[in-house]
Amino acid sequence: MGFEKEALQFQLTNSIEVSALQFSYDDQPPLFSNFNLHISPGSRCLLIGANGSGKTTLLRILAGKHMVGGRDVVRVIGHSAFHDTQLVCSGELAYLGGSWSKTVGSAGEIPLQGDFSAEHMIFGVEGVDPERREKLIDLLDIDLQWRMHKVSDGQRRRVQICMGLLHPFQVLLLDEVTVDLDVVARMDLLDFFKEECEGRGATIVYATHIFDGLESWATHVAYIQDGELRRSEKLADVNEMKSAKNLYSVVESWLRSETKTMTKKAFNPASHVRRVPTVNDASPFRSSRHMAYYR
Numbered sequence: 220m221g222f223e224k225e226a227l228q229f230q231l232t233n234s235i236e237v238s239a240l241q242f243s244y245d246d247q248p249p250l251f252s253n254f255n256l257h258i259s260p261g262s263r264c265l266l267i268g269a270n271g272s273g274k275t276t277l278l279r280i281l282a283g284k285h286m287v288g289g290r291d292v293v294r295v296i297g298h299s300a301f302h303d304t305q306l307v308c309s310g311e312l313a314y315l316g317g318s319w320s321k322t323v324g325s326a327g328e329i330p331l332q333g334d335f336s337a338e339h340m341i342f343g344v345e346g347v348d349p350e351r352r353e354k355l356i357d358l359l360d361i362d363l364q365w366r367m368h369k370v371s372d373g374q375r376r377r378v379q380i381c382m383g384l385l386h387p388f389q390v391l392l393l394d395e396v397t398v399d400l401d402v403v404a405r406m407d408l409l410d411f412f413k414e415e416c417e418g419r420g421a422t423i424v425y426a427t428h429i430f431d432g433l434e435s436w437a438t439h440v441a442y443i444q445d446g447e448l449r450r451s452e453k454l455a456d457v458n459e460m461k462s463a464k465n466l467y468s469v470v471e472s473w474l475r476s477e478t479k480t481m482t483k484k485a486f487n488p489a490s491h492v493r494r495v496p497t498v499n500d501a502s503p504f505r506s507s508r509h510m511a512y513y514r
């Protein structure tokens with residue numbers, strides 16, 4: 220199936236459209252109920268939310284990894300993310316997730332075991348423009364002789380990222396993949412993403428807890444709380460940004476006000492949504508949304 224990319228590009232108002240999404244994991248209450256999201260072409264959208272708010276799940280749904288309702292619920296560049304498998308096969312929709320064992324863009328599932336070189340991995344991806352491949356190898360400062368089972372986490376991550384970007388994506392979903400990268404690699408990669416959006420009209424959704432350098436990088440923010448979209452707007456329109464030091468402090472204030480709201484709800488006898496905290500909740504081993512700040 221040919222996608223007639225350029226014709227589509229002109230017609231599309233949104234490269235990502237989520238309409239009335241419902242989703243729950245087995246035997247759990249719904250994580251998303253009537254969730255809507257629209258992201259326009261060329262956007263670099265930060266997906267923000269506390270730990271467990273649903274960012275990874277949403278990105279995986281956008282990546283077509285979960286079937287959710289009919290063909291019109293999740294549309295990516297005009298196609299059903301789940302049903303139109305060509306989206307992923309062609310590399311137009313790429314997903315870079317948090318772990319090496321996950322699907323790497325259009326390259327499929329990457330096995331972890333075995334003594335493979337970086338060269339073997341990277342050159343194993345077919346149908347790639349050699350110039351783009353060289354550019355990425357250079358950008359990510361990859362030594363093709365690296366043995367994948369002997370390199371550091373950050374070096375392994377560079378190879379993973381390189382493979383995921385080999386095909387020129389139209390939509391790229393990033394689930395905190397820059398976490399192991401050093402500052403230079405991270406900034407160079409962010410610059411590359413910016414070029415891809417500005418030059419080719421590509422769209423990026425980036426879930427992260429690290430906000431350094433993102434004020435001037437991101438064009439939009441989408442903030443979710445417990446599976447609900449709280450804000451979705453241009454970064455330039457975020458009011459709090461006008462008086463805040465940086466994006467980090469704005470996000471910190473959003474997440475802190477979540478905690479306050481939750482505490483109020485927990486102590487409100489009329490509320491059946493939140494349970495009242497117990498003594499055990501003071502345990503240092505209990506998961507906390509503020510772990511987000513330390514990642």
Ligand SMILES: Nc1ncnc2c1ncn2[C@@H]1O[C@H](COP(=O)(O)OP(=O)(O)OP(=O)(O)O)[C@@H](O)[C@H]1O
Binds near residue numbers: 247269270272275
């Ligand atoms: N495979 C799964 N089965 C059941 N529940 C899951 C599964 N994956 C995630 N969840 C639950 O869904 C909710 C959202 O998880 P998700 O991983 O999407 O959050 P997140 O915003 O990406 O969090 P983080 O910032 O910690 O990465 C959490 O309550 C989590 O426990």
